[in-house]
Amino acid sequence: MKRKGFFIIIVIMLLLNGITPVWGADVSLKGEPEPLGSLSEVLRDPSREITIDQLLDRKHDEAFREHEANVFQFGLTKDAHWIRTSLKELPEEKMPDPWNEYLLYYDYSGIERIEIYLPIIDQEEEGYIPYKGGFYNSKMQDETGFIFPVFQLPENLDPERPIYSRVESTYSKNFTMAMVERNHFSGVQLRMVAMLSSMYGIMLAMLLYNLVLFFALKDRTYIFYVGYIMFMIIYQTSVTGFLKIIHFQWAQILELYALATTFIAVIFGLLFAWHFINYPRFVPKAKYPALLCMAICGIGILLVLSGNQYYANGLAYLMGFTLPFLIFSTAIIAYRKGQTISKYYLMATAVLFSTIIIFALRGAGILEHSFVTLYAVTASVALESILLSFALADRIRMFRKRQEQSDERVSELTHISITDSLTRLFNRRYFEEVLSEIRENPNKSKTPVTMIYLDIDHFKKFNDTYGHPKGDQVLKKLAEVIRENIREGDHPCRIGGEEFAVIFHHTNGPTAWQIAERIRSSLEAVDFSSIAPQIPTVTVSIGVAELKGGEAIEDWVNRTDKMLYTAKEQGRNRISQVDSSFAT
Secondary structure, three states: OHHHHHHHHHHHHHHHHHOOOOOOOOOOHHHOOEEOHHHEEEEEEOOOOOOHHHHHOOOOHHHOEEEOOOEEEOOOOOOEEEEEEOHHHOOHHHOOOOHHHEEEEEOOOOOOEEEEEEEEEEOOEEEEEEEEEOHHHOOOOOOOOOOOOEEEOOOOEOOOOOEEEEEEOOOOOEEEEEEEEHHHHHHHHHHHHHHHHHHHHHHHHHHHHHHHHHHHHOOHHHHHHHHHHHHHHHHHHHHOOOHHHHOHHHHHHHHOOHHHHHHHHHHHHHHHHHHHHOHHHHOHHHHHHHHHHHHHHHHHHHHHHOOOHHHHHHHHHHHHHHHHHHHHHHHHHHHHOOOOOOHHHHHHHHHHHHHHHHHHHHHOOOOOOOHHHHHHHHHHHHHHHHHHHHHHHHHHHHHHHHHHHHHHHHHHHHHHHOEOOOOOOEOHHHHHHHHHHHHHOHHHHHOOEEEEEEEEOOHHHHHHHHOHHHHHHHHHHHHHHHHHOOOOOOEEEEEEOOEEEEEEEOOOHHHHHHHHHHHHHHHHOOOOOOOOOOOOOOOEEEEEEEOOOOOOHHHHHHHHHHHHHHHHHOOOOOEEEOOOOOOO
């Protein structure tokens, strides 16, 4: 347990280190990113029909509104937004020189379309050159190739005229627009790739680990976990743009269908929770909202495949707000009803609950877009994959513990069922089982097997005279004497009232007779005055018989019983055996 706690602390430290701002390198002032939001004005275009020519003709100047923040928070809307950025407002010490050593970036991969119009001076003639980006412009874009849209500024950029940017997306449009020196950005790229690689590496490792467990244990819960993590990896690598590092064009195509993968991940997550928590037993009412969520996810997948990403995105955010609450609340309810849910599962659902809410609020424009709010879900899914793996490991441990407890209980009940409650010797049921085993395994008869029957002399009279409680103490004392004089592998049994039997394997008649004599003489020597001063010496009669080759078990038992009664007829307090030539 301590190792798990230490491992979790290390992972959390790594993840926290990964999601700290990547711009923290020790560079000159000019190397640091320069946010352009506060130098910009924004025009909302619900019609999505305004063109750059109209803006250059100053037809919509009155519609632009000043934007004072560094972050653009357009939220979830179909509207297009135009951004007019005035570079001449930059302080002189931050003015890039030369311009082509700087990059312009929009730090969110989920923007579908970006059109940028950069003012240039070409042979003393003013003009604008267009750049295109976003995954809907995958075949005709001018991005440099990174997880989010990045463009290189032209050398002949004219800072006296504004830059126009048009962004349109059915996903959230929350981002920071900034300039950064190209050499500095190379270091940023390496750090971001390392951060995301570590997170996805953790997820992939947990996926493979639990896939192996699925094949080993054949437990569906593990394959639901594997499906959940696999589609979360696909979704997260798409929404963060990480796949662009592997193959830029393919990644941009996959981004078109990223929402479908998140719906599939939700379905697997619900199935995992269903089986892990055992909804039908502990939270039966939860299966109905769970099934409803699965149906909504199915609708969402159909919307994505039919090209209705905007409405699918709305359903995704609806799931983002409701699903964490459903999973977390059902876990708490099941726990309160007696389900031994791993604390790691509760921690994982709590992490997912908080970070998905943060991501959803960021997407809706309620929380400010930032590096942390953007990548919090990615970091939390990596941490969640570890916690859920621990939860599944705990599940195995709990099942084993329950099995051990069940086995112990079965063993205890079995022991009770074959044990005499008064003397703690075996009872008649066990005696019959041993005889049955000897009957079913005749090969054991090749080695000598001997039985002795014991009966306390005049025990009925003893009980009538001194009472049953004192008689019970005599029975317990005889059982103690028997245990003291036999081996651990022998079978001492109380088969009725004052009658006892012992079965000896690998023991012939003469040896059994000697053991019986020790028992007889030991009981005769017991001082019962501590029970009651007037109690006389207690004696026992014993019959001994060795199993003959080919003899029926019933005949053997009858011979032993006959020897017991012969001992009583001969005067009691003695041992009787068919061949008593060795007796003294």
